[in-house]
Amino acid sequence: MDFRLKDEQSMIVDSARQLGERFGLDYWREHDARKAFPSEYWRAVCEAGLCGVALPTEYGGSGLGMLEMALIVESLAATGGGSTVGQLFMINPIFGGVSISRFGSEKMRRELLPLIISGEINCCMALTEPDAGTNTLEIKTFAKQEADGGWRLNGRKIWITGVEVASKMLVIARTKKREEAASRTDGLSMFMIDVKREGLSHTSIDKLGTCTLDSSSVFFDDVRIEPEELIGTLHGGWKELLDVLNTERIVTTAGLVGTGELAIRLAVNYANDRKLFGDRPISAYQGLQFPLAQCHVEIEAARLLNHKAASHFDAGLNYGSEANAAKLIAAQTVARATERAMQTMGGMGYAKEYHVERLWRDCRLFRFAPVSEEMILNYVANHDLGMPRSY
Template sequence: MYTPVTDAEFTTVSFLEISSSYLLRLLSATPRRLYDISEIPPTPITHLSDTETAMQETVSKFAKEVILPKVRDMDEAENMDPALVEQLFEQGFMGVEIPEEYGGTGANFTSAIIAIEELARVDPSVSVMVDVHNTLVNTAITKWGTNQLKKKFLPRLATDTVGSFCLSEPVSGSDAFKLATKATETSDGFKISGGKMWITNAMESGFFIVFANLDPSKGYRGITAFIVEKGTKGFEIAKKEKKLGIKASSTCVLSFDDVEIPKENLLGERGQGYKYAIGILNEGRIGIAAQMTGLALGAWENAVNYVWNDRKQFGQFVGEFQGMQHQIAQSYTEIAAARALVYNAARKKEAGEDFVRDAAMAKLFASQVAGRVSGLAVEWMGGMGFVREGLAEKFWRDSKIGAIYEGTSNIQLNTIAKLLQKDYTTSG
């Protein structure tokens, strides 16, 4: 059974070790299965299994004790501490859903969502690194990789190699399938030429899933997924972007100049890349939504601790004024609503149900709440919220990306409306 980790033990005990005894899990990330739930008592959406609770407690402790002291320095330097990246692997946070046989934790999707949320309460930059690595990269290899690819790469992705998901290009952002990057078949494998933009984790990554068009005559149906390793001839990081927020998270421009890869580095089937990308991004949006709820909660907690315990005006704590209390209560209610959407989408995904609309709603609303709450938190704290000494202004800057990456808010609205219209339009 799970034993709480003491301060003295924390440096040597990881979630990977804690979770290894949980061979039976309440939920899993496997495809749809039918359950007889007639004997199962109703539970809250946010009810956690023992494994999920262990994940939440372990990540929360790690974030506060290990990440928090580094947050401001990493943000100012616009760089992720390499030692911290190593610790994320050591703790098992980079291989949450990877099966134990490949060195991963073997936990479920909701466990990954919990980790992402808890990390974002302290640093959304670290959170998005873990998010993209787990929900996009690891999932893609687990779902569509051959046994050979799984054996070769999953142990590395679980223990020491960061991964990137390379889809976006200069002219294909929201319209993700207007790809200009091309792949041609050779006698030994494939050759990739083109460029990618806005690629998360690129500076830290040794492993890249690259989408390129293998047959442009078929349009988006020619898009195919490939694996490119760092150091491959002709592949380089052309530029690291300087950003408004999540500055410690690297975002880069990639260049592919006749990059040759072996035929076994084809991921999945030819021409199925567009389907893979759509499916993976739907899951990834739940991860981004969790990043935003964690961010909102972190900003809220940081601010209320200040206005209820430190900041006084007119002889009383600022947080005791009714006008302030109403804003605090409203903000927490919105956070709770956003979290309910996130956990519901995660649970539906695990149950094998259609979760596309739920994921879109969760990402849309969570990013809106993160922006509102983090902005108000700066105002609640006054001057201390505006200076870079604390975390308030950073949470607000970090929140802006939530409405942009892995599908803008307008794209989420389009998706939600389209699916609603389908359900409510009568035929004939």
């Protein structure tokens, strides 16, 4: 097993790191303060060809793989963006790109993939509901089919990322009543619709972190869906949705890995410069060294497991267990890494000037989103250990 990067992968990593360094930490601090979408940054990412790295060449992508995307996200996150970078890739090349390239019609691929890859449009996904949470099979948003083959959509979604800047929305809805479905997974379908459409409204949620990307409640009031806006199999969207969700885990983990790398580097640089109780830097004290070293080791473990998940996806192998386990380790470790980085800096770790507080606020989200650590442990217990379901 060869863990060395290929020449092309090394070039991609270097390009991503150089692009990220052009913007840097102050750019993200400013946009976080203004709660502003990083439009200049995302435009630069797309112009550099990084958004479409894992999407087909015939639509403007690079035709590489999810491993290359993970490497890009890690590098961009580590140069300043933090875990929010994972979300930017999540809403566009995953929610938009993966769903369309794998399950969309040829017409949809031709029309939308080049626009996503170039950054001309942004996407979002409307999945989570107030009464269902992570129990996707209990969603109630319903698309009723009409005589001409279209649908009318009614329902509510919550905590939907990026709605305010999105042109297209991947919507997951029931297309069969629960009592008519052959199983719990029967009767779910996916649609790609316009955000600006009669009957669709949304309101922003004020929140702790990830402020450069909005989170919203979304309301569907008799929203018309055209027949050609179906993605994948009518009533059979559950398994297809899992491919979208598990690749979402990969970019989320990559963003967290880069965040942990950045937080530790900021802490070490500060500790190497800070002197107390004589001429020795505070980084010489094992009380500071050991927690940061422990976090570094665990972040590297999450990175490797995520690379395995991405490589398995690219090879057409099962990758769900690896993707979920890597996300679990990364989310827990990076929460501690950012906390320890703040502790290393003392009072200055609490100051926005030193950036770690933003990384700490942003990464906290990912202990319960896009899937909670408890649900990941349920998955591991059921699927990997063969234990009975507890819920």
